[in-house]
Amino acid sequence: MSKDTAIPQLLTVFRQYGYEGATLAKLSEATGLGKASLYHHFPKGKEEMAASVLDYLNQGLQENILAPLHSDRPPVDRIRAMNKNVDAFYHQGEQACLLALLSVGEAHDLFQSQIQQALDLWIDSLSQVAIEAGVNPKTAHQRAEDAVLQIQGALVLARGLNNTAIFKRVLKRLPEMLLSA
């Protein structure tokens, strides 16, 4: 069990329990590493684990979400490609967004800049696609904010209503919502 293989498993714990709820016992069990071993890989402890998970997440955002948006295919295809990966990443709406969870409580102060940066990147990339599809820049930016907003809202409602249908509906209408004239 190396550091790189541990991080995805740390992620699953953080996004199920949040920052305060993700205890070292849970993190240890999920990774199969003892607490002391976790401290070998992450000397600053839980805070460093969460920061590393956020870095890993940011990398996944770049590769699976943003890269498809910057391809040379038609705008609608790029949004669809993103959708496919978003759907997979959030497990069809069953899994929460770590960026939202780490905006709460003590974690908010620790990770706000990382979170803001990730959200801004996502919004800017979406906005760029809409602009290339002929939407005027100001409208494009608002639509891009709206797209991320609706994904986040859908994840909240999916958990609160115990029903992922809303998440699927949101993804389905994203291309039209972002690109329509």
Add this chain to the structure above:
Amino acid sequence: MSKDTAIPQLLTVFRQYGYEGATLAKLSEATGLGKASLYHHFPKGKEEMAASVLDYLNQGLQENILAPLHSDRPPVDRIRAMNKNVDAFYHQGEQACLLALLSVGEAHDLFQSQIQQALDLWIDSLSQVAIEAGVNPKTAHQRAEDAVLQIQGALVLARGLNNTAIFKRVLKRLPEMLLSA
């Protein structure tokens, strides 16, 4: 300091720190009551405090959000009346939604039915207004889900981006979004 006056202050702690992050020390400080006094009012401890806060919240939902929706004024005025109270309740987007926070981790298992019930009530009331405005029932229900979804998403983004402008924009367009032909 009675039980009823303590609950609003417990609410502020829970919705700032979440369930696991809301420690008895914080709850004690916020209410001005010692831990033992909190246990006098809430014998089952933190879980009962959160449940009572949820009940209080549900009552506020009924009085400040749902009641205006069921008035005999024109539909657009009812939505506007709701907006005004939603804006105040979430402090113009600065404060998180407890229903969303308690959908995470251990709290999810404890409070899911209360949360689902509150969200369903809100959605149904919004849907009813749209139906009375002439929107067909199926569309009305989807728009009502969308309205709550966008409020929740806006709250997530407001914290993540440290910017409440999005929340204000969402509220502003709600009447049109819900009621347009």
Add this chain to the structure above:
DNA sequence: GTCTATACACCGATAGAC
């Protein structure tokens, strides 16, 4: 009904053997 004092488990974190 509120307090001080305390019980006991678990928290994050570390020491040190291997």
Add this chain to the structure above:
DNA sequence: GTCTATCGGTGTATAGAC
């Protein structure tokens, strides 16, 4: 690099005086 054992601190929860 992983483990067992343990530290000090804090978590939830209680006892009992006032």
